Every structure is written in structure tokens, then in C-alpha cells.
Amino acid sequence: MSYSIAEAARRSGLSIDTLRYYERIKLLDPPARDSAGRRAYSDDDLTWLGFLTKLRLTGMPIKSMREYASLRNHGAASAGRRKAILVEQRKSVAARIAELQGCMDILDYKISNYDQIERKAFGQAPALEEISA
Amino acid sequence: MSYSIAEAARRSGLSIDTLRYYERIKLLDPPARDSAGRRAYSDDDLTWLGFLTKLRLTGMPIKSMREYASLRNHGAASAGRRKAILVEQRKSVAARIAELQGCMDILDYKISNYDQIERKAFGQAPALEEISA
DNA sequence: ATTTGACCTGGAGTGCGCTCCAGGTCGTAC
DNA sequence: GTACGACCTGGAGCGCACTCCAGGTCAAAT
Numbered sequence: 001m002s003y004s005i006a007e008a009a010r011r012s013g014l015s016i017d018t019l020r021y022y023e024r025i026k027l028l029d030p031p032a033r034d035s036a037g038r039r040a041y042s043d044d045d046l047t048w049l050g051f052l053t054k055l056r057l058t059g060m061p062i063k064s065m066r067e068y069a070s071l072r073n074h075g076a077a078s079a080g081r082r083k084a085i086l087v088e089q090r091k092s093v094a095a096r097i098a099e100l101q102g103c104m105d106i107l108d109y110k111i112s113n114y115d116q117i118e119r120k121a122f123g124q125a126p127a128l129e130e131i132s133a
Numbered sequence: 134m135s136y137s138i139a140e141a142a143r144r145s146g147l148s149i150d151t152l153r154y155y156e157r158i159k160l161l162d163p164p165a166r167d168s169a170g171r172r173a174y175s176d177d178d179l180t181w182l183g184f185l186t187k188l189r190l191t192g193m194p195i196k197s198m199r200e201y202a203s204l205r206n207h208g209a210a211s212a213g214r215r216k217a218i219l220v221e222q223r224k225s226v227a228a229r230i231a232e233l234q235g236c237m238d239i240l241d242y243k244i245s246n247y248d249q250i251e252r253k254a255f256g257q258a259p260a261l262e263e264i265s266a
Numbered sequence: 267a268t269t270t271g272a273c274c275t276g277g278a279g280t281g282c283g284c285t286c287c288a289g290g291t292c293g294t295a296c
Numbered sequence: 297g298t299a300c301g302a303c304c305t306g307g308a309g310c311g312c313a314c315t316c317c318a319g320g321t322c323a324a325a326t
Contacts, residue, residue, distance in 0.1 A: 086240050097237075103191045107222060110184075115216075139303085195283070
């Protein structure tokens with residue numbers, strides 16, 4: 001199967017502009033063209049786009065994605081480097097998750113403070129939270 | 134205690150420029166000044182900066198942080214809205230953590246693929262991974 | 267034959283969150 | 297008294313990841 005750019009956008013969740021942008025910056029090999037010169041994305045193209053969007057979601061900068069993308073065209077010899085990139089990214093994702101957990105604990109603490117204030121709302125204790133809010 | 138901008142930067146982990154920037158965009162109430170007109174941050178200022186940096190770490194946009202910051206100056210009446218902002222942010226953090234977990238699963242899968250390739254490296258199986266790499 | 271709409275290109279513009287710069291003022295150390 | 301270093305201001309500049317635009321082509325529908 002092959003897909004128009006609009007279809008590819010719909011299926012990948014990226015915008016049409018972003019698809020062309022990714023091609024320009026070499027994240028994506030130029031897709032086939034139909035007889036009228038329009039892009040015709042293959043299933044493989046979409047699979048790759050799907051993986052790219054996952055990498056983006058991890059917060060990987062486009063620079064690194066470009067390196068990974070370019071290594072794909074350098075065959076099996078580049079597998080080691082490709083794996084290393086993913087391992088490194090995995091590490092940074094794990095760190096980010098831990099960081100977010102930590103932040104969430106703080107949010108929970110602050111939220112529970114506000115809860116207490118609400119529960120005290122019928123008393124007249126002076127806004128205690130202002131001290132650390 | 135009060136702190137020079139350099140000290141405040143060191144303690145908050147933000148740059149001096151960022152401290153002045155945060156003040157300009159009203160994330161931070163203008164700190165006191167010493168006799169020479171230099172900023173003198175209080176412990177409360179630093180506490181607030183600490184909380185701000187946590188909010189930033191959660192990915193909260195500066196726009197929302199500004200809203201929260203401005204509500205602080207509107208007393209106890211704004212506590213409900215402030216809490217709502219934090220609750221909303223907590224939700225988005227939880228969602229982001231889930232998203233990252235999902236991405237990490239994919240990374241793990243890809244990495245284990247590369248592991249297999251390495252283990253087969255002494256055989257001559259054609260680079261199987263190319264199909265979905 | 268012409269209108270429509272999806273697509274094309276190269277290049278400019280945008281929003282975010284800083285970061286840097288020039289030119290100037292202070293207070294302390296020599 | 298002058299040299300130094302830390303600080304000040306207003307404003308310009310930057311890197312990132314898109315996003316938008318003008319002006320054009322092409323094929324199917326009327």
C-alpha cells in the first residue's frame with residue numbers, strides 16, 4: 001500500500017508540514033512519488049515514522065534522531081552505534097521519569113496543603129499557606 | 134538572610150540571567166535591593182524559586198506559572214484556583230509519565246532486538262533488524 | 267474549457283525559554 | 297585615585313521544532 005501525504009499525516013499524527021520538514025532535514029528518506037510527482041508513502045515509511053514519533057515523545061532531540069536515521073543507511077556495521085543511542089536514550093527517559101515522580105510528590109504535598117485550607121475554611125485561621133505558597 | 138544574585142543563582146540552580154528574566158516576566162516579585170541598588174534575595178524568595186523550578190521541571194509552561202505566581206498576590210480567595218492549577222498539572226505529569234513508560238517499553242524492545250543481533254553476530258543471518266529498524 | 271482541490275517548492279515567520287551584549291554604576295582592595 | 301569585579305539596564309539574538317505562505321502544477325469533476 002501507498003499513502004498520500006494527507007493519509008500519512010493522519011496515520012502518523014504528524015502534520016503535512018512536519019512530514020515535509022522531516023524529509024528536508026533527513027529524518028525520513030524521500031518517499032516514492034506517483035506519476036504526478038506527489039509523495040507516496042509506503043507502509044515501511046509509516047512504520048519508521050511511527051518509531052520516529054516515539055523517539056520524539058521521549059524528548060530525543062532531532063539532532064540525535066538524525067544520527068540514528070542516517071545510521072540506518074549504513075547497514076549492519078552501524079548496529080552497535082544505533083543500539084548505544086537507544087540505550088543512552090533509555091537512560092535519559094528513566095531519569096526523566098524519576099524526576100517527574102519527584103515533582104509529583106511535591107505537587108501532592110502542595111495539593112494536600114490546599115485541601116487542608118479548604119477543610120479549615122469555616123474556621124478563621126489566618127491563611128497559613130501563605131508562608132510557603 | 135539575604136543573598137546576592139550570584140548566590141541566589143547558585144542556590145536555585147538558575148542562571149543570573151534567568152533570575153532577572155523571571156523577575157521581568159513577573160514570575161518573581163522584585164526582590165529587595167541593598168544600598169547600592171543590587172538585588173538582595175530573601176529566604177522566602179529562594180523558597181519560591183525552588184518551587185518554581187519544580188514546576189518548570191514538570192513541564193509547566195511559563196504562562197501557567199505566571200498565572201499561579203500572580204494568584205499568590207491575591208490572597209486566600211485565590212487558593213481554589215491555585216489548587217486547581219496544581220491538580221491539573223499533576224494530571225498532566227501523570228500522563229507524561231505514562232507516555233514515557235510506553236516509549237521506554239518500545240526502546241527496551243528495540244534494544245533487545247539489537248542484543249539478539251549481537252548474539253547472532255558469529256552466524257551469518259542477514260541483518261534481520263533492517264526490516265523494522 | 268474551466269474550476270476545484272490536493273499537492274508541490276523554497277523560503278520566511280513563529281513561539282518558547284532563555285542567553286548574551288553594550289554601556290554604565292558601585293564599593294572594596296591596592 | 298585607579299583598577300577590579302560584581303552588579304545594573306534595555307534590548308537584541310539564539311536554538312529548537314515546527315508552521316505558514318506565495319505562487320505554481322496537475323488530474324478529476326462539471
